[in-house]
Amino acid sequence: MKKTLMTGNEAIARGAYEYGVKVAAAYPGTPSTEILENAAKYDEIYAQWSPNEKVALEVGIGSSLAGARTLVTMKHVGVNVAADPLMTFAYTGVNGGLVLVSADDPGMHSSQNEQDNRRFAKFAKVPLLEPGDSQEAKDFVGLALEISEQFDIPVMLRTTTRISHSMSEVTLGERGNDGLQTCERNAQKYVMIPAYARVRHQLLEEKLVKLKEYSQETPLNGIEWGDREVGVISSGICYQYVKEALPEVSVLKLGMPYPFPESLVREFAAGVKKLYVVEELEPYLEEEIRALGLEVTGKEIFPLNGEINASMVMEKIGGKAMSQALKLTDYRPEEIPLRPPVMCPGCPHRGVFYVLKKLDLIVTGDIGCYTLGCLPPLEAMDTCVCMGASIGVALGMEKADPNLKGRVVAVIGDSTFFHSGLTGTLDIAYNLGSSTVIILDNRTTAMTGHQEHPGTGHTLKNEPSEPADLVDVVKALGIKRVVVADPLDLEEVEKVISVEVASPESSVIIFESPCALMVAEKGAAARVEQEECGYCADCVSLGCPAMVNDTRAEEVRVTGELCRGCGLCIQVCDFDAIQKAGESGE
């Protein structure tokens, strides 16, 4: 058997291939993105980026009802967007098996919250599987599809960042079960009017009773007896931390935490002296254990936020440190500057935020690379909540306080606009708002690694497609004032924003310029002529990583190999001291 190294995400895609998935849909989001990117590489799988997670799940529902095994993937907050179809899909059930992957992000490496979607599985009443490494990630896709078809119910496969983005060995198999189920037309099952839904809800409750029996029997949940003094119940990545720190203790590993395997937990608890539960974020398992009347230690010693690790398990349960700290001399952590993420050199978003700060506007922000505009030195963003929120929030502000009219702008990226910006824009137009919406159109989904979207002209399978025209779309939503401008021309940026913000009508400005990482050609690098420089450091306030403020030498320099030649620093310099290399008098 061939073993190969795969991330959890690659392994899930491989599982989709081996277990006969025919259709896969998603919207990109860290840490889930690579699942669909990898699924798309298999000719046997039709894979697509949907404009958002709700549509992705609806496409998945259609595919399942048509009889195909189906994979739908998203990050944890994406499930909020897809919650509407999910809650009712649990009632209708499936035809072809459907697996919904929720990739959670404890520690918020790249997310706006760290919600625990195990609660979502229970809330939606769908079975939950949690893999603990890449091999399980692949295998569990197959098991989830089986459970889905056997019990006529969608199944949630939940990963966390450390599962999705960790590599471990996977044994590969061949593709099997490639057939379609017969597409059955059954209104009583699939049309959820109250009369039919009442029946389906009852059936769902009956399925959950059977699923609980299943979870008590399945090898997905299993006891590893060791020292009986201490027993630990765990799942997912936390299981690995427990095995790493405390290889000698008894462990109950839950690969299928919902429905909760009651009798198995009782058996385990009865077999150990002291019972612990190790889980990141919510006390999900802990509450289930306590509901059985069992005594357990969990969140009194482990945090409700952030990630857990092996050291923490060793310290909290083992009662000692995992390792000895290296003795360091002349080491002062406080002198080490942080290295926060930053907009890339040449990023077309930078100039827009520079101007927004200069104009001192209230900026409602959104989700994407441009959210970095909230950080110093640009610091030109006041809110960021969720995908698309910039637009509704802007309208709400001006409706609440008339003094804010003409001072609020919403800033949103192109992919985010297609995801969730359309309805907010419609709201501004219809409800007589005057807000200005700025769409930063860099023709890609940049933050997650340059995925296609409806405006790029290509599908995930790399087929050419008609790009949605932002101007046409915005006008169709009822916005009359639509301006397209170049974000790398600061004078134009300032003029356009000033005019549109002052206008009593609602307006949309589309700043068009491709993501700097997608432009192969570098422009000539900028260079500071030190004799001309007045050391005002205006250029530094652009926050460009290629620009260095040497406070000792009292000079600003451009790091030539980083500079993309976007020319913004040249435009902001009052001394005409910055030039493109090759254009100076030397």
Add this chain to the structure above:
Amino acid sequence: MNKNINLLLAGVGGQGTILASRIIAYAAQCSGLTVKLSEIHGMAQRGGSVVTHLRMGEDVYSPLIEPGTADIIIATEQLEAWRWLPYLKEGGTVIVNSQQIPPVPVILGLKEYPSGILERLIKNVPQTYSLNALESARAAGNEKAANVVLLGLLASRMDFDKECWEEALKAVLPAKILEPNLKAFQTGYHYNNE
């Protein structure tokens, strides 16, 4: 679990830290070791501090290295070697690219780039190998291959088969940039620290 090799790779988003760690992971797997690798994508990549954890051996459960347990730290930038140094274990090795990339607080003139990092590294860790990997990579024909120069140096200090390293480079790197990277690897492999 003591037989495991823990290797921490630190760098700046965009320097190819993840790519480098994947190459090591493939080489380790080719050499018959069980491997776990943990990387972080997304927001953290945009010029931010990036670290990947690589654990190789027989019984590897957690994909994460705990502070004070790294056998080797490879850093593609000085300050990042210094930042992650508390992860090194007593008697560990540091391989560091002498390149300096100023982070935002330094660019803005709010903080100074700490001075004398390389000297202080050597003072703390006798097994420190520092080299100008950027220059070597340029000489090899691709300045993005600085990470692979460091891998060459690592390879000369580990007992994986050399064929495994070459296989790993071929498996992970796109064909069109393989040639300068193989050259960069050789430069690192034959690097003399004295």
